[in-house]
Amino acid sequence: MLTLSGLSKTYKTGDTALADVTLTVPEGQILGLIGPSGAGKSTLIRCINRLVEPTAGEVTLGKVNLVGLGKSELRRQRRRIGMIFQEYALVERLTVMENVLSGRLGYVPFWRSFLRKYPGADVQRAYQLLDRVGLIDHADKRADALSGGQRQRVGIARALAQDPELLLVDEPTASLDPKTSRQIMRLLTEICAERGLPAIVNIHDVPLAQQFMQRIVGLRAGRVVFDGSPDELTEATLTTIYGEEDWNEMRRGDEEQAKAEADARERMEALAQ
Amino acid sequence: MTTQAYPTTWRRPPQIIKNHHWRLALQVGILVYLVLAVSTVDVNWARVYEGLERGQRFIMGFLQPDFTSRWKDISQGLVESLTMTLTSTVVGVLISIPVGIGAARNLTPRWIYYFCRAIIATSRALQEIIIAIFFVAMFGFGPFAGFITLSFATIGFIAKLLADDIEEIDAAQAESIRSTGASWWQVVNYAVQPQVMPRLIGLSLYRLDINFRESAVIGIVGAGGIGATLNTAIDRYEYDSAGAILLIVIAIVMVAEYSSSYLRKFLQ
Numbered sequence: 001m002l003t004l005s006g007l008s009k010t011y012k013t014g015d016t017a018l019a020d021v022t023l024t025v026p027e028g029q030i031l032g033l034i035g036p037s038g039a040g041k042s043t044l045i046r047c048i049n050r051l052v053e054p055t056a057g058e059v060t061l062g063k064v065n066l067v068g069l070g071k072s073e074l075r076r077q078r079r080r081i082g083m084i085f086q087e088y089a090l091v092e093r094l095t096v097m098e099n100v101l102s103g104r105l106g107y108v109p110f111w112r113s114f115l116r117k118y119p120g121a122d123v124q125r126a127y128q129l130l131d132r133v134g135l136i137d138h139a140d141k142r143a144d145a146l147s148g149g150q151r152q153r154v155g156i157a158r159a160l161a162q163d164p165e166l167l168l169v170d171e172p173t174a175s176l177d178p179k180t181s182r183q184i185m186r187l188l189t190e191i192c193a194e195r196g197l198p199a200i201v202n203i204h205d206v207p208l209a210q211q212f213m214q215r216i217v218g219l220r221a222g223r224v225v226f227d228g229s230p231d232e233l234t235e236a237t238l239t240t241i242y243g244e245e246d247w248n249e250m251r252r253g254d255e256e257q258a259k260a261e262a263d264a265r266e267r268m269e270a271l272a273q
Numbered sequence: 274m275t276t277q278a279y280p281t282t283w284r285r286p287p288q289i290i291k292n293h294h295w296r297l298a299l300q301v302g303i304l305v306y307l308v309l310a311v312s313t314v315d316v317n318w319a320r321v322y323e324g325l326e327r328g329q330r331f332i333m334g335f336l337q338p339d340f341t342s343r344w345k346d347i348s349q350g351l352v353e354s355l356t357m358t359l360t361s362t363v364v365g366v367l368i369s370i371p372v373g374i375g376a377a378r379n380l381t382p383r384w385i386y387y388f389c390r391a392i393i394a395t396s397r398a399l400q401e402i403i404i405a406i407f408f409v410a411m412f413g414f415g416p417f418a419g420f421i422t423l424s425f426a427t428i429g430f431i432a433k434l435l436a437d438d439i440e441e442i443d444a445a446q447a448e449s450i451r452s453t454g455a456s457w458w459q460v461v462n463y464a465v466q467p468q469v470m471p472r473l474i475g476l477s478l479y480r481l482d483i484n485f486r487e488s489a490v491i492g493i494v495g496a497g498g499i500g501a502t503l504n505t506a507i508d509r510y511e512y513d514s515a516g517a518i519l520l521i522v523i524a525i526v527m528v529a530e531y532s533s534s535y536l537r538k539f540l541q
Contacts, residue, residue, distance in 0.1 A: 049452055078454035089449035093467035102463050106454020113459050155449075162453055 001026050002048070002166055002198060007057035009043050009222075017043040018054070019222040025166075028196040030189055032203050032213030032230075036242050040222040041202040045168045048200070049081045050074060061166060079106035082159030084188075086171035086202075088151040090158075092144040096135065099143050099154050100126040103161025122161075129157040133187065149180035156187065167192065167199035173208065178257060181205070185212045206238065334512025335519070343506065343514040350502030351521065353416045354488040357498050361420050362481045365427025370473075372428060373435030374461065379447075380439060389432070396429025405491035416497030423484045423491070430483070434476050435469065442468045471540050478533035482526055489522050 002025040009018040017040040025031050033041050046052035048059050050066060059066040066077055082103070090099045104122045105113055112118060118126075130136045133153035138146065143154060152172060159167060172188065173181035189212050192199050203209045209216055210230040218226030218233075218241035226237050290296045340347070375381050375389035404425055408418040447464040455463065492500015499518060506515040 051448055051452060075454045075456060078452060081452070083449065083452040085445060085449055087445060089443075089445040091446050091450065091464055091467050092443075093470070094463070098463075102450055102455070103453050105450065105456075105459045105463065110456065110458045110462075113455075114462055158449075158453070168452075 001062065002200075003058070003060040004044075004048070005058045005060075007044070007047055007059065008055050009040070009047055009052060010055050017222050018047065021057070021219075021222070021224055023217065023224065023227075025198045025200060028192070028198055030192050030199045030201065030212070030214050032201050032209040032216045033219060034203060034206060034209050034216060034241060035219035037204070039219040041219055042170060043222075044219065045083075045170050045200060045202055048166075048168055049078050049083060075106055079162050080165045082162045082164030082167045084152070084155050084159050084167065084169045084172055086174045088148070088155045088175075090143040090151055090154055092142070094143060095139070096130070096141055096143055096146070096154050097126060097139045100130060100139075100157045100161050103158040106162065126157070126161055129160050130154075132160075132191070133157050148176050149184060152176065152180075152184050153187065156184075156191065160191065164197065167197055169199055169201040171202050171204065173203070173205065178261060181208060182211075188212075206233070331512050331515075334514075335516035337513055338517035338520055339511070339513035340517045343502075343511065343517075346502050346505070347499070347514070347518055347521070350492070350497075350499040350518075353419075354485065354492070354498035354500070357416050357419045357423060357488050358481060358485045361423035362427060362477065362484050364420075365424040365480070365484075366431055366473075366477045368424070369428050369431035369435060372432040374439065374465075376432060376436035377439035379442075379444070380457075380461065380465070389436070393429050393433045393436070396425055397433065401426050401487050401491055402494055405494050405496045409495040414495045414497065414501075419488055419491050419496035419498055422496055423487060426487065427480055427484065430480055431473075431476055435473055438469045438472050439465055471537075474540055475533075475537045478536055482529035482533060485529060486522070486526060 002023075004021055004023045007018055007021040008016075010016050021044060023031075033044065035041050043052055047054040048061075048066070050059075050069075054067060057067065061077070061080060064077060066074070069077060091102070094102070098116065101116075101118050101122065102113075104118060104126075108118060108122070127136060127139070130139055133156055135146075135150060135153055135157070138150065143151060146154065155172075167188075169188065173184055176184060185208060188199070188201070191197070201209075201213065203213075210233060213230055216226065216228065216230055216233055217224055218237065220241050225240050226233070228237075287296060290299065372389050372392055375385045376393055378386055381389075401422060405418065405422040408421045412418045412421065442465055446468065447460055450460050450464040488496075488498045489500040489503065492498040492502070493504045495501070499522060503515055503518045506512075506518060
């Protein structure tokens with residue numbers, strides 16, 4: 001279970017990114033974090049594993065308060081939190097296998113990681129994860145040889161290699177096409193369900209969030225302005241989160257896009273025949 | 274709406290000095306200064322005419338290079354130069370790597386950063402010939418002084434470019450490795466090294482041929498190698514031997530140039 005209490009972050013420039021955020025994420029829950037650009041979604045996620053130092057508040061994972069930990073203890077705690085990034089953030093020039101194994105870096109001594117001599121169990125597990133995300137045949141390819149969707153699958157496998165107790169997911173589909181986005185979201189939710197893994201997912205695509213999330217938290221200017229189930233996300237609540245906009249129009253746009261895609265797919269199939 | 278309402282010509286507005294008069298004044302000023310400066314250059318045309326003859330002999334030496342009569346000196350100088358080049362590049366690059374990492378703002382604490390940048394600045398501030406004169410005075414004539422000189426110069430070059438390259442890596446990749454609980458060494462090994470390695474290899478190869486060229490120059494001040502042989506040949510007015518040496522230097526630099534560009538392409 002993850003608990004954030006009174007979490008705040010003010011950057012050196014004086015910008016307040018987070019103001020007194022209090023949240024509890026129970027075991028196995030997938031929480032979607034929505035909000036306009038600059039609402040503090042990225043900051044919130046990074047304050048949890050302290051890639052960004054929070055200015056105030058507590059982050060408690062299980063029984064450990066992550067805020068105020070020393071360097072080596074923080075590294076030990078980071079192993080418990082898997083992170084999946086926007087634009088994948090794979091090390092492009094390393095192989096897929098090295099990228100997945102890099103999820104074990106917090107567990108192995110430097111010489112093992114330097115010589116790429118990981119314990120047998122780690123290698124076996126890496127293969128198992130690659131198989132789970134459907135990329136076992138690509139293990140020896142360089143990461144930059146993969147397509148966007150495949151790269152994000154490697155990103156998921158890397159995070160899972162950590163044996164995490166929590167997943168932080170930062171805009172996982174921001175650079176993917178709508179169809180691949182849905183596949184990635186489906187894979188993520190399946191994996192979380194298999195392991196009873198809680199996850200916080202930053203997502204700016206509202207229909208996608210409604211389709212896949214169990215709970216949605218709306219952030220605006222660093223404050224929680226909505227916290228509820230996807231069904232409760234009405235036009236009025238969207239307006240509190242994002243400001244005035246014609247939401248029905250946007251949703252219609254999304255349907256239109258889906259139709260256009262289906263149409264394009266049919267045409268491609270017709271061409272292939 | 275008619276198209277008549279829009280102008281058909283467009284001029285790029287002045288970017289730096291907006292005022293028309295100031296711009297004109299500046300241009301005239303530069304022109305006047307240039308004319309005055311050129312008129313103060315004192316050329317002794319008689320001396321130029323005398324020198325032409327010597328220059329002609331030099332060029333004739335080039336056209337009829339003599340590889341044979343001084344071949345022993347030339348080959349010894351070449352071997353010295355090549356040894357100096359290779360050893361100094363290897364040693365210089367090995368020292369540059371920790372200095373370069375230390376001089377990357379995004380990886381190290383402030384005091385290490387300033388310390389390493391100071392090493393780089395010192396190495397870059399002193400031109401090879403000046404360092405060579407200093408080391409020749411310290412270690413005596415010969416290739417050892419040359420080796421130390423080139424190693425020292427290599428540090429300034431490679432460490433600076435490596436540090437700048439590290440500062441420009443994709444931060445997201447480093448962040449993702451850090452988020453797994455990796456230590457500083459592991460971040461360097463997994464997120465930084467793969468991103469800068471091709472450039473580091475390219476720079477080292479480039480430095481290898483710079484060092485060869487420099488070895489010819491610093492020989493003139495006594496640091497051994499082909500430069501010393503060249504200097505002796507010119508002192509003895511043996512322009513045909515000097516021509517041969519220059520042709521060999523050009524050939525080696527060309528070979529180094531082509532092979533390093535081929536290698537770099539291969540490594541990408």
